[in-house]
Amino acid sequence: MTNTQVTLVQIDNYGPWTVTPEPRREADLQTLQSRLYADISQFVGARDGYVFFTRFDNMIAVTNGLGVDDHALLQESIGNRYPVTLSLGVATDPSPVTALSNATASIQEAGSAQDNDRREILDGDVLAEGDRTDDDVQIAHFDVNDATGEYTDELNAFDSFIEIEQGYAELMRYMRTAHGSLSFFVGGDNIIAVCPDLEATDYHDAIAHVEETVDVALKVGVGRARNAQVAGMAAKHALEVCREDGSRVELEW
Ligand SMILES: Nc1nc2c(ncn2[C@@H]2O[C@H](COP(=O)(O)OP(=O)(O)OP(=O)(O)O)[C@@H](O)[C@H]2O)c(=O)[nH]1
Structure with a gap:
């Protein structure tokens, strides 16, 4: 039976950042978003996951095989290299949409996407190595x-x-x-x-x-x-x- 581990990747407080101190050049935002997606795709892909760009400020990843340490390293590496930070919610379920809903809830419970104080949340549960199967x-x-x-x-x-x-x-x-x-x-x-x-x-x-x-x-x-x-x-x-x-x-x- 499937057991899909889904990670919601959300840029922290991105909306306000795009207009502070005044609206930023659109081409620069497009460049930032596509580079961020490329970096996350490379990181997740090197660990045999998939990440989808979705709305760019929110990306959805299938992360079976990635542990808590991998997620924390992704946050640290992006935080060191970009002017924005990431919050990550993780959950696992036979139904991909249920996994995503639970992953989303763990970020939403920590605060709004546009809350300046809610940063680099890492919450939820990853699949234990011993629970993984070839049908996940x-x-x-x-x-x-x-x-x-x-x-x-x-x-x-x-x-x-x-x-x-x-x-x-x-x-x-x-x-x-x-x-x-x-x-x-x-x-x-x-x-x-x-x-x-x-x-x-x-x-x-x-x-x-x-x-x-x-x-x-x-x-x-x-x-x-x-x-x-x-x-x-x-x-x-x-x-x-x-x-x-x-x-x-x-x-x-
Ligand atoms: N992301 C992704 N894009 C692909 C892949 N294969 C093809 N594409 C894209 O799909 C476009 C169309 O390629 P095909 O699907 O092979 O061409 P087609 O004319 O639909 O021919 P058939 O698929 O044989 O019916 C290419 O120009 C690529 O942009 C893939 O595996 N992944």
């Missing part, structure tokens, strides 16, 4: 069918983006509502969903729903493992099987 994380890697032929080579870049985002919006809402899954746009035409124990029929239903609702055709490869990196790599291999044999759903286990 289920990752589904979705991809738009022939995005290059349908959109990239046919429409202007913005209209292509609208089509891809429509597919993303419908999928993320469906997977959240029907399954408590967390789905993230990761660039190009790719969406990665962090899922509980789902079956092939669940993925067929999700793909059918998106196609019926917004006319975007998806395929998906799914993997599971003790961490996001291994589960995600299995999902990518499964997606390659879809490409080879034309199937829409492949589970790699």
Whole structure:
């Protein structure tokens, strides 16, 4: 059974900082946010987790395999190198959205995101090493069918983006509502969903729903493992099987 460890990463008091002493240049904020995301992705990825940029001021990570010490080191390293600090909430649950809700609560209980005195919270529980299993994380890697032929080579870049985002919006809402899954746009035409124990029929239903609702055709490869990196790599291999044999759903286990 899945047991997803989710970490909410929240920049402390970021809103006020962006306008103090007066509004900061937008390009500088964009640069800060993307560099911060890159650094966190490298740190978490080197420990076999995944992190998604989400809203940039709040990022969501799958951190099975990262302990309390890893989380504390991330806070220390970012605090030493950036003009902002991070609060981290961690929780584990068979349902990814429940894990995220609990991780969020542990930060919210310590104070507001815009509270100058609430800084570098590290709260919640990590999975004990002895409780980890090879089924803890289920990752589904979705991809738009022939995005290059349908959109990239046919429409202007913005209209292509609208089509891809429509597919993303419908999928993320469906997977959240029907399954408590967390789905993230990761660039190009790719969406990665962090899922509980789902079956092939669940993925067929999700793909059918998106196609019926917004006319975007998806395929998906799914993997599971003790961490996001291994589960995600299995999902990518499964997606390659879809490409080879034309199937829409492949589970790699
Ligand atoms: N984040 C991420 N992006 C990817 C990955 N593979 C492809 N992309 C992005 O997706 C875009 C489209 O590539 P593909 O999905 O291979 O192309 P396609 O035209 O949809 O073709 P098929 O997937 O074979 O139907 C690329 O330009 C990349 O931006 C991946 O594994 N991860």
